[in-house]
Amino acid sequence: MSVTIDIAGLPTGRISFAPSPLAELCMALHALAQPAHHPGLHSWITATTAALDPCLADRLLECDFMWRSSFADIFMPFAGVPGGTGLPAATIAEELDVLDRMDDERFVLAALEHCWMSLHNEGTTVSPLTDPAARAKALETAAARGPRQLDFALRLLADPTEVRVWLRRLLEDCDEAFFADTWRRIEPRQSAEARHKAELLRHKGLAVALGEVSAALSLDPAGTTVTVDKMVHGTATATDARVGTGLVFIPTNFGWPHLLVLHAPGWRPVIHYPIGSAELISSQGSVELLQRRMEALAHPMRMRLCRSLARASYTTSELATVYGISAPEVSRHLSVLKKAGLLRTRREGRYVQHELDLATVSRIGADFIEGVLR
Known part of the structure; x- marks a missing residue:
């Protein structure tokens, strides 16, 4: 199973790497709606959810199907408006302006992606705005997904027009409430990633660039087809002059483990690929804190203590017995680890239990986690 993208005759100059704030907002909303998919984002999700205005949270529930279990194409409007650049804009506002230029029929099908897929699978491209049978099918499909989907579809x-205004305001409020600050932190990394991949494409060719994007991407020997290994079947073309030629790669900090391919008929193809956890760009991680954590982990005894504390919680006396050192010496080591923010401590009756905060340690490096859990 795979998605294939026809690039036969496509000039290298029409293959682009660029960040998209609106596409990244979609992935951030998905992470908030499906935290179990993104354990590496636990801290960001917890902090953002706790600070979210209840009214905004309720409004998000009205249309969360657009990012909870699938990803609506409206978050990549640059790929669906003929005659445009085919590239994402630099700001949420500019990308929403592009979305505003999308005609109603295309917008409705993109927003109701679940019904669009149903209509497409039946071999029809008529609009539920104008065709009664398509409308009935869209509502039937929406009703099967739940009452919120049905209410939104109706x-x-x-x-x-009213829903488009409502949705734009909702996304603008998300940007103001939490996303703008996050985007300021992660955009430089995404821009650097895009520049690096563009240079790789220019100097080493598409096959090498694809290999660095994801092991799930490949190029056929003739250089005419990009194949994305996914558990779906799909086809797209990057050479349709009616839509606009081009293939765009969008990096995402929030997307792992998802590798997305926009392959809707009449849209330019887009590959949305993960480059790492947004939590790695946490505003809490100052250089001073990082240095304190690295120094705390550099001591051989503290490394050995971390090995035990990564597996279970222990009291000071238990650790002293395990490692054959005095309880005061254990306490001194634990104090260093705690000041570095690497321990979680809780009291159970007369005893204080300590354990390694794996979520925090994971932001330092996967090699360390693998080492202490090996």
Whole structure:
């Protein structure tokens, strides 16, 4: 199973790498809706959810199907508006302006991606805005997904203009509430990633660039087809002049483990690929704190203590017995680890239990985690 993208005759100059704030907002919303998919983002998800205004949280629930179990194409409007650059803009506002230029029929099908897939699989491209049978099918599919999807579909089909205004305001409020600050932290890394991949493409060719994007991507020997190894079947073309030629790669900090391919008919193909956890760019991670953590872990005895504390919680006396050192010496080592923010401590009756905070340690490096858990 795979998605294939026809690039026969496509000039290298029409293959682009660029960050997209609107696409990244979609992935951030997905992480908030599906935290179990993204354990590496636990701290960011917890902090953002705790600070989220209840009214905004309720509004997000009205259309969370657009990012919870699938990813609506409206978050990549640059790929669906013919005559444009085919590239994402630099800001949320600019990308929403592009979305505003999308015609109602295309917007509705992109927003109701679940019904679009149902209509497409039946071999029809008629719009539920104008065709009664397509409308009935769209509502039937929405109802099968749940009452919220049905309510949203009814609103959208009855008055797409009103819903478009409502949705833009919702995304703008998300940007103001939490995403703008996050984007300021991660955008430099994404821009650097895009520049690096563009240079790789220019100097070493597409096959090498694809290999560095993901092991799930490959190029056929003739250089005419990009194949994405996914558990779906799909095809797309990057050479349709009616839509606009081009293939765009969008990096994401929030996307792992998802590798997304936009392959809707009449849209430019887009590959949305993960480059790492946004939590690694946490605003809490100052150089001073990083130095304190590295120094705390550099001591051989503290490394040995971490090996035990990564597996279970221990009291000071238990660790002293295990490692054959005095309880005061254990306490001194634990104090260093705690000041570095690497321990979680809780009291159970007369005893204080200590354990390694794996989520925090994971931000330092996977090699260390693998070492202490080996």
